[in-house]
Amino acid sequence: MNVAVAKTGKGRAVSDLFTSAEGRLPGSPAVIAARREAFETYERLGLPHRRIEEWKYTDLRALVGEVLPLAAAPDAAALASAADAVKAHAVAGARKLVLVDGVFAAGLSDVKALASEVGFKTLRETLEKDAGLLKTAAVDAVISLNAAMASDGVVLSIADGAQLSAPIQIIHVATTDSASAFTRSQVAIGKGARATIIESFVAGAKAYQVNDAVIVSIGDDADVAHIRLLDDAPDAVNITSQFVTVGANTKVNFFNMTSGAAVSRLQGFIMFAGEGSELSINGVNLLQKTEHGDTTLVVDHAVPNCVSREIFRAVVDDRAHSVFQGRIIVRPDAQKTDGKMMTRALLLSDEAEADNKPELEIFADDVSCGHGATAGALDDNLLFYLKARGLPEKQAQALLIQAFVGEAIEQIADDNLREHVIGIAERWLERRS
Amino acid sequence: MPAVQETVERVKRIDVDQYRYGFETLIESDKAPKGLSEETVKFISEKKNEPAWMLQWRLEAYRRWLTMTEPTWARVDYPKIDFQDLYYYAAPKPKKTITSLDEIDPEILKTYEKLGIPLREVAMLEGVEPKVGEEDPARRKIAVDAVFDSVSVATTFKAELKKAGVIFMPISEAIREHPELVQKYLGSVVPTSDNFYATLNSAVFSDGSFVYVPPGVRCPMELSTYFRINERNTGQFERTLIIADKGSYVSYLEGCTAPQRDENQLHAAVVELVAHDDAEIKYSTVQNWYPGNSEGKGGIYNFVTKRGDCRGNHSKISWTQVETGSAITWKYPSCILRGDNSRGEFYSIAISNGYQQVDSGTKMIHLGKNTSSRIISKGIAAGTSQNTYRGLVTAHRKATGARNFTACDSLLIGDKCGAHTVPYIEAKNSSATFEHEATTSKISEDVLFYCVQRGLSQEEAVGLVVNGFVKDVLQQLPMEFAVEAQKLISISLEGSVG
Numbered sequence: 054m055n056v057a058v059a060k061t062g063k064g065r066a067v068s069d070l071f072t073s074a075e076g077r078l079p080g081s082p083a084v085i086a087a088r089r090e091a092f093e094t095y096e097r098l099g100l101p102h103r104r105i106e107e108w109k110y111t112d113l114r115a116l117v118g119e120v121l122p123l124a125a126a127p128d129a130a131a132l133a134s135a136a137d138a139v140k141a142h143a144v145a146g147a148r149k150l151v152l153v154d155g156v157f158a159a160g161l162s163d164v165k166a167l168a169s170e171v172g173f174k175t176l177r178e179t180l181e182k183d184a185g186l187l188k189t190a191a192v193d194a195v196i197s198l199n200a201a202m203a204s205d206g207v208v209l210s211i212a213d214g215a216q217l218s219a220p221i222q223i224i225h226v227a228t229t230d231s232a233s234a235f236t237r238s239q240v241a242i243g244k245g246a247r248a249t250i251i252e253s254f255v256a257g258a259k260a261y262q263v264n265d266a267v268i269v270s271i272g273d274d275a276d277v278a279h280i281r282l283l284d285d286a287p288d289a290v291n292i293t294s295q296f297v298t299v300g301a302n303t304k305v306n307f308f309n310m311t312s313g314a315a316v317s318r319l320q321g322f323i324m325f326a327g328e329g330s331e332l333s334i335n336g337v338n339l340l341q342k343t344e345h346g347d348t349t350l351v352v353d354h355a356v357p358n359c360v361s362r363e364i365f366r367a368v369v370d371d372r373a374h375s376v377f378q379g380r381i382i383v384r385p386d387a388q389k390t391d392g393k394m395m396t397r398a399l400l401l402s403d404e405a406e407a408d409n410k411p412e413l414e415i416f417a418d419d420v421s422c423g424h425g426a427t428a429g430a431l432d433d434n435l436l437f438y439l440k441a442r443g444l445p446e447k448q449a450q451a452l453l454i455q456a457f458v459g460e461a462i463e464q465i466a467d468d469n470l471r472e473h474v475i476g477i478a479e480r481w482l483e484r485r486s
Numbered sequence: 487m488p489a490v491q492e493t494v495e496r497v498k499r500i501d502v503d504q505y506r507y508g509f510e511t512l513i514e515s516d517k518a519p520k521g522l523s524e525e526t527v528k529f530i531s532e533k534k535n536e537p538a539w540m541l542q543w544r545l546e547a548y549r550r551w552l553t554m555t556e557p558t559w560a561r562v563d564y565p566k567i568d569f570q571d572l573y574y575y576a577a578p579k580p581k582k583t584i585t586s587l588d589e590i591d592p593e594i595l596k597t598y599e600k601l602g603i604p605l606r607e608v609a610m611l612e613g614v615e616p617k618v619g620e621e622d623p624a625r626r627k628i629a630v631d632a633v634f635d636s637v638s639v640a641t642t643f644k645a646e647l648k649k650a651g652v653i654f655m656p657i658s659e660a661i662r663e664h665p666e667l668v669q670k671y672l673g674s675v676v677p678t679s680d681n682f683y684a685t686l687n688s689a690v691f692s693d694g695s696f697v698y699v700p701p702g703v704r705c706p707m708e709l710s711t712y713f714r715i716n717e718r719n720t721g722q723f724e725r726t727l728i729i730a731d732k733g734s735y736v737s738y739l740e741g742c743t744a745p746q747r748d749e750n751q752l753h754a755a756v757v758e759l760v761a762h763d764d765a766e767i768k769y770s771t772v773q774n775w776y777p778g779n780s781e782g783k784g785g786i787y788n789f790v791t792k793r794g795d796c797r798g799n800h801s802k803i804s805w806t807q808v809e810t811g812s813a814i815t816w817k818y819p820s821c822i823l824r825g826d827n828s829r830g831e832f833y834s835i836a837i838s839n840g841y842q843q844v845d846s847g848t849k850m851i852h853l854g855k856n857t858s859s860r861i862i863s864k865g866i867a868a869g870t871s872q873n874t875y876r877g878l879v880t881a882h883r884k885a886t887g888a889r890n891f892t893a894c895d896s897l898l899i900g901d902k903c904g905a906h907t908v909p910y911i912e913a914k915n916s917s918a919t920f921e922h923e924a925t926t927s928k929i930s931e932d933v934l935f936y937c938v939q940r941g942l943s944q945e946e947a948v949g950l951v952v953n954g955f956v957k958d959v960l961q962q963l964p965m966e967f968a969v970e971a972q973k974l975i976s977i978s979l980e981g982s983v984g
Contacts, residue, residue: 106559401916403883406912407913408910408912409911413924418903421925423924423926426921426923429920430917
C-alpha cells in the first residue's frame, strides 16, 4: 500500500503536507488557488492548542502532534478490505455511499438505487467547476486544513417535497495506516422533504487520521434525522466539523455516538435561519483507556420562535477524557426562543476526567433558556441493590450505564436506528466487561 | 409586555442625576507624579515609610508587570487604558494627630454623611466617645476602617478589638508594625505574578485593610471598610489581607461608592483571605461605584482579584457580593479548598443597567479531600447592559469526595440587554459530584398579572419579583448590610423596577 511520500514529522515543515499532496487534489486552477489560501491560513494558525479558547480542553498539539500525510487513492486490496468493514457496519435497509481513505468508491455504493430519488455528485466532480464548497461560515485551523486538503466527498441534493423511501448511509472507511483522509460533503435538503442521513466512520486500519466536514442545509417544513456513528480504530484521530442551516417550521433530530478513536472531536455549528423550527440534538460518548472524546456545539438562534433541546451523556472509564462544550446563542431579535441543554458525565474510574462547558449567550429578553451539567460516579446504593439481587459487579454496572446513556439514545425518533445504536452501546459494554 | 415596556422607557431616562452618590469632595491631596515607573513605585513606598523589603517586593512586581499583557478574554469592551496617563497615588494632606472630631476635615465628614455612615460612628473616629445615654447596647457594632482616597484616615473601635487580640488596621501600618505577619501572608494567595491587574496592584497598592484574628477568637464585631475614589484621575489600588488563625471567625464588610465624573477610572484591588484549621471568614461586598452616565460615558473600571485560601482542615470561606455599580466589572472572588473538609461559598447579585458591563463569577478549586462548595449567582440585566457569569469548578485528581452545587440564574429586563453564562466544570475524580444549573428568562407574565390584579402597579410588581429573585443571596448578607443592599438594588434598578 502506497503512503503519500511527504513526512510531516514533528519539527519538519508543515507545508510538506500540502506541497506533496497538491498534485493529487481535485479541482480547477481557481479551486487549487482557494486551497492554497486555506492552507496558508492553517499554516499561520497551526494545530489548535489549549491557549485557543474553543480548543481549551482538546489540545491537538499535545494529543496529536502532527497531521499525517494525505492517504493514497485506494487500490484493489484497500477496496476489498473496505468492503468487509462496510458489510459489518451497514445499517439494514439504508442506501450506502462509501468513501475509502477519502475517495468515493462507486463499486461499494448504491448509486443507482439512490439516483432515482436524490441528486448525487462527488465532491471531486463539483470542484472541477466551483470552489464554493470549500468555503464555510465558521473558520478555524482544522476547517481551513480540511478546505485545503479535501480529496473527495458526496454532494447530495434532495428535492423539494421528496419523501425518501430509505435512509442514506455515508460510510467513511480508513484502510491505510499513518495517513490522513480529508473529506468534505454537502447535503442539501429541499422544502417539505423527509430524509434520514446516517454517517458512519469505521476502521479498516489501526492508526490513521480523519478530518471531515459536512455542510447541511435544510429547507422549510422539512423533517430530517441525522445520525452520526463514530467507531474508528483505537489509535485513530477523527476531527469532524458540521455546518447546519435550518429553515422554517422544520424538525431535525440529530444524534451522535462516539465509541472509538484515540482522539475525536465533533464540532457542530448549527443555525436557525427560519422561524418555528424544532431541533433535538443528542449524543453519547463512550470512552475508555486513554481515549479523548470532545463534542463541541454552537446552536445559534438567529431568528425568533425556535426550540432546541440537547441531551448529552458521557461514560468515561480508565484514563479517558470527555469534553462537552455547548453554546446556545440567542440573537437580539430571537424572541420566544426556548433552548435547553443537559449534559451529564459518568466517571467510572478515579483517573477519568470530564470537562463540561455549557454556555448561554443571550441578547433577547423574552426567552426561556437553561442548561444543566453534572459529573459523578455510579450511585453506590443502586449498585448495591442490584448486587444484592445476585448480579455480578460488572453486570450491575453495565445495567446502570445502559440506563444512563438510554436517556439520550431514546431521543432517536426512528425505531430501527435506535435499536442499531443501542446495539453499539451494548457491544461497547460487553467489550468493557 | 407592558411592565417591561414601561421599564425600558424609564431605564432610558436614567442619567447621572439619579446617581445619588455622585459628588466630589474638594480637599487638597498629595499626589505622585502622573505615570508609572520605578520612580513612582519608590515614591509610593517612601510616602508610606515602608521598610526595604516591601519596596523590593513592589519593584519585583513592577518589573514582572512590564512583561505582562492585558487580558482580553472577558466579555467587556472598553477603550485601551493608558497606564502612563494615571496617577498612582493620592493622599489627603497629612494632618496632625486627630484628637477630636473638630479636627477632622469637615469636607471628609460631609462625605461620610452623604455616604450614610452614622455620624455617631464618625464621632467615634480616633476614640471620640459618644455621650452617655446615646449608646444603644442592643445594636451590633461595626468597626470602620475608612479608606479615603487611598489612605485610611481613621479607624474606630480599635480598643475593643485590641482587647480581643484582633489586629485591624490599614495595611500600610501593618507593614510597619507587624512585618512578620505581612511578610508571611502577603502575596501567598494572590502571588505578585498572578495576573496583569493583580501584579499592577502589587507594585503600586496604596493602602487597604489588614486583619489578623488570633487562634480561637471570634471577632467581637463586624469589620467594615468604606472605599471612596475621590481624586480625579487616580487609580485606586487597594490591598486587603485577612488572616483567620485556627478556630477563629471574622466577618468583613466592604462597601463602596464613588463621585460622579466623566473620565473612566481604573480600580484594581487585590483581596487575599487565609483561613487556617477550623477558621471561618465571611467577606461581604456592596459595590456601587459610578456606572457612567446615560450615554455610557465615564464610570469606574473595576478589575479586581479576590481570592480566599482555605488552608486548614475544616476551614470555610464565604463570599457574598452585591454588584450594582461600575461601568465595567471584572471580578471573580475564588476559593482554593486546600484543607480537607473545607468549604467555599459564593453568593452573588450582579445588577447591570444603562451601559454597564459585568463579567463576574467565581472559581472553586477543590484540592483537599471531602471539600464542598456552593455557588448561587443571580444576574439581572436591564437597559443596554451586558451581564456575564463566568465560573470554574474543578476537582483535582486527589480531591476525593469533592462536592459542588451551582445555580446561576439570569433575569432580563428589556430587549436590548444581554445575559450570558460561561461555566467551566472540570471533574478529574470519579468521587467528585458536581451539579450545575443555569436558567435565563424574563419575568413571567402570569406572575406579573397576578400581582397587578391584586392592586400592585406594574413597577411594584417587577420590584417584588426581583426581590424574590435575589432573596437567596440577600439573606447571606450581614444584617447591617442587607438594608443597604436592598436600598442599592432599588437605586440601581430605579426607573427599571421602581
